[in-house]
Amino acid sequence: EAQVTQNPRYLITVTGKKLTVTCSQNMNHEYMSWYRQDPGLGLRQIYYSMNVEVTDKGDVPEGYKVSRKEKRNFPLILESPSPNQTSLYFCASSLDINYGYTFGSGTRLTVV
Amino acid sequence: GQNIDQPTEMTATEGAIVQINCTYQTSGFNGLFWYQQHAGEAPTFLSYNVLDGLEEKGRFSSFLSRSKGYSYLLLKELQMKDSASYLCAVSRSGGSYIPTFGRGTSLIVHP
Numbered sequence: 001e002a003q004v005t006q007n008p009r010y011l012i013t014v015t016g017k018k019l020t021v022t023c024s025q026n027m028n029h030e031y032m033s034w035y036r037q038d039p040g041l042g043l044r045q046i047y048y049s050m051n052v053e054v055t056d057k058g059d060v061p062e063g064y065k066v067s068r069k070e071k072r073n074f075p076l077i078l079e080s081p082s083p084n085q086t087s088l089y090f091c092a093s094s095l096d097i098n099y100g101y102t103f104g105s106g107t108r109l110t111v112v
Numbered sequence: 113g114q115n116i117d118q119p120t121e122m123t124a125t126e127g128a129i130v131q132i133n134c135t136y137q138t139s140g141f142n143g144l145f146w147y148q149q150h151a152g153e154a155p156t157f158l159s160y161n162v163l164d165g166l167e168e169k170g171r172f173s174s175f176l177s178r179s180k181g182y183s184y185l186l187l188k189e190l191q192m193k194d195s196a197s198y199l200c201a202v203s204r205s206g207g208s209y210i211p212t213f214g215r216g217t218s219l220i221v222h223p
Contacts, residue, residue: 033210042215043199045153058210090154097209100145100157 006104021076023091030096032074036087081111116214134200142205149197
């Protein structure tokens with residue numbers, strides 16, 4: 001089944017403890033992106049990647065890192081999480097700029 | 113930068129037709145997406161418009177006017193399961209092409 005898989009689905013962590021949210025797609029898509037979704041603010045782009053080893057900042061990149069060492073994987077790293085990073089995170093991928101994005105199921109992160 | 117506006121909330125009756133509008137201001141417009149998102153779930157792709165005009169897909173249609181910076185999503189024969197958020201997203205040429213989303217329109221369908 002063609003899909004984008006994110007893990008974990010839920011995570012509660014403490015301020016400052018490094019964490020990684022994994023994202024993997026099995027559709028051989030070039031484009032991958034991370035979004036966070038907050039009430040009243042909608043989906044905001046964090047980082048994106050247009051191919052292996054090609055990543056760039058989105059609209060809200062502060063406090064996040066990404067890497068794209070393989071085409072299928074695009075992990076999101078929070079080196080020192082803070083409470084304002086409590087949010088619902090989505091990974092998404094697309095074959096091309098003119099195709100719709102397929103979203104993962106989401107990761108609900110709480111930083112206390 | 114980009115500015116994407118949609119109504120925050122709309123209500124409609126089962127069986128009716130509803131039109132959800134989206135206006136945008138952006139440099140280097142490439143295309144416009146519509147997504148549906150049920151509460152607690154991931155967004156799912158509905159449509160993509162690049163050229164002016166109406167694209168029909170079953171009960172859902174999407175319209176784009178590039179010169180006016182305007183799009184709408186038309187939902188016909190509304191069903192209760194259509195209660196969801198509808199997200200308008202714009203991709204820009206000359207940049208990443210990664211879509212930027214509006215804040216979404218929450219549609220409530222009542223019997």
